Amino acid sequence: MKNFTFFNPTKIIFGQGTIGALKNEIPAGKKIMLVYGGGSIKKNGTYDEIMRALEGRQVEEFSGVEPNPTYETMMKCVEKVKATGCDFLLAAGGGSVIDGTKFVAAAALFEGDPWKILKTFGSCVKKALPFASVLTLPATGSEMNSGSVITRAEFKAKLPFKSDLVYPVFSVLDPMKTYTLPAKQVANGVVDSFVHIVEQYLTQPAHAEVQDRFAEGLLHVLIEQGPLALKEPENYEVRSNLMFAATMALNGLIGCGVPQDWSTHMIGHELTALYGLDHAVTLAIVLPGNLTLRKQLKHDKLLQFAQRVWEIKSGNDEHKISEAIKKTSEFFESLGVKTRLGDYNLGEEAIEKVVAQLKSHQMIKLGENGDVNLEVSRQILELCL
């Protein structure tokens, strides 16, 4: 196991009817900016519950945060925060709203051009407004981590940033608030969480037994509960398990002391920036090709994945590994998420464009060993056609 530091101060308030906790958790006297997306929180009752909990408090609102939140939109929110003097942000929605709010938290107090926050991947963030979240879509883990991904539409750039200063103070997770999600978003959430785990797990052995067991446990939960959530949208236990699994998948814990890949994410980000594909869709497309191309490098962990997660007992090692990758693709497809570029009408021409974008964003040394250069990315994408 490599040396590591684990620190995660976000308080998780989990369960049905917990939105009322906002009343006591947001310090008195704060002027609150409620940040949300396209209004689904109004349809499913989340907005009303929040407003009831905040009765008598000073609350401003900023709505219209899009999936893959843009710099352009979030900068409008920054202006509104400054103009209204809000000093506490409350994100209500999924990972996009929370990611966007993290950027606002940092940008509102940033001196200079806030684009620098993304250009430096967050290292220049020295202060941020406190914020919390009410999660309505389990997927990104943003509710309990310090990462954010922002898209700058005019540059077709989708860039991540990270800072210890943008952990949510607390996050409210009420599984009932996920009942009304469209099936597509539920499926995307399962795929997203699955790939978060794999990015931290399918690398090279680091003798990190706890982290491996936790990662495998989370994958088991997603494989069992994901299809159930589609079949029984109002099964509270299923929704609870998916929600907690998605949070645990990317709160730093399973990534402690192990190599991490993230090349699937970085290649996927470019597909979203160029073609507007859902984030999870890009992961479902890129992951199988990525694992296939780099299966020698990842041999030992892929074998462990085949045996412990997919419980493949027969055949030689190579067969087990191929089967495990195949079962992973089939799992995504079974949720209704197609796994080929061709399924989205993208062909050879897209590969060149993605590679050019990776180059322009300096994404030239990806993967756990930094050896996923532009040529390797190209080869991965060729396997995704």
Place this chain on the structure above:
Amino acid sequence: MKNFTFFNPTKIIFGQGTIGALKNEIPAGKKIMLVYGGGSIKKNGTYDEIMRALEGRQVEEFSGVEPNPTYETMMKCVEKVKATGCDFLLAAGGGSVIDGTKFVAAAALFEGDPWKILKTFGSCVKKALPFASVLTLPATGSEMNSGSVITRAEFKAKLPFKSDLVYPVFSVLDPMKTYTLPAKQVANGVVDSFVHIVEQYLTQPAHAEVQDRFAEGLLHVLIEQGPLALKEPENYEVRSNLMFAATMALNGLIGCGVPQDWSTHMIGHELTALYGLDHAVTLAIVLPGNLTLRKQLKHDKLLQFAQRVWEIKSGNDEHKISEAIKKTSEFFESLGVKTRLGDYNLGEEAIEKVVAQLKSHQMIKLGENGDVNLEVSRQILELCL
């Protein structure tokens, strides 16, 4: 899954050579009280490393914290903290030293009789000094939780307390510092961690799939790595895995949203208070009898434990459950920890005394359903003879 709140702000600094981090992690200007036990930290180099890291800082020392730290000893430390004006505590040792330091942190700022902290199980704690730990013995999980157990020798009372105010600010975990532990302490640590997990896992099904998978994963790690640590005391990877597993076993995570038992601990505490048995020894004695007596109540989870942890495939459910309990006892014995009261020259007479102590400490509604009354405790102990 039941509603829950998870909050754990302790920063974990993990790996070889990490004690040097004290230099930057303890805020400048703090007057530090270093708290430790019988001096093993001087033999294994921990003391010297700490002192090097704190060169130029104001450091006072309090040594002599005993296993099962006493109120009497820790109150002396409180006096010294007050007399010297220390405003940051640094525990260096195992769970006893850290537990003792938590009490000092709360008692040093407590108005009134500090015994009340234990009488109220911590609910009366309103402030506490900040403190950190350097862990040398993986076992109790105290390095990343807010619980503490203190023994008042004059009353033969061993009582727990808990408060969000006594999370360590940070804990340094260097697995190399565990190389010189006596085999007995290593074995005790494995048993202690094992039973911590079981208290949160072997109750009734709560449809908490993530927590179950995490608990089972940790048990697998202890079963695999525990014996290896005894065979290969200087195997860094093994020591790392045990250390991280012990921390994860009791940092609140696997206990989220599930029923918790803790009757084995409460009965065990009385055995320690009365007869001075090692804490882990008392757990190894009480657990098998406890699981055996209450196996109908715990049927479903015991069966899951048998199948997923001990991988028992044959026989009917009753057989699998009996086998799982037997294998648990055998595992403790294989580490050199005897599992019968008789092994420690205790017989029938001890049972009456333990039951009387439980009564005097109001431990009359133990277990996940509060149905472990004095009569049930007596029956459990009879199975432990």
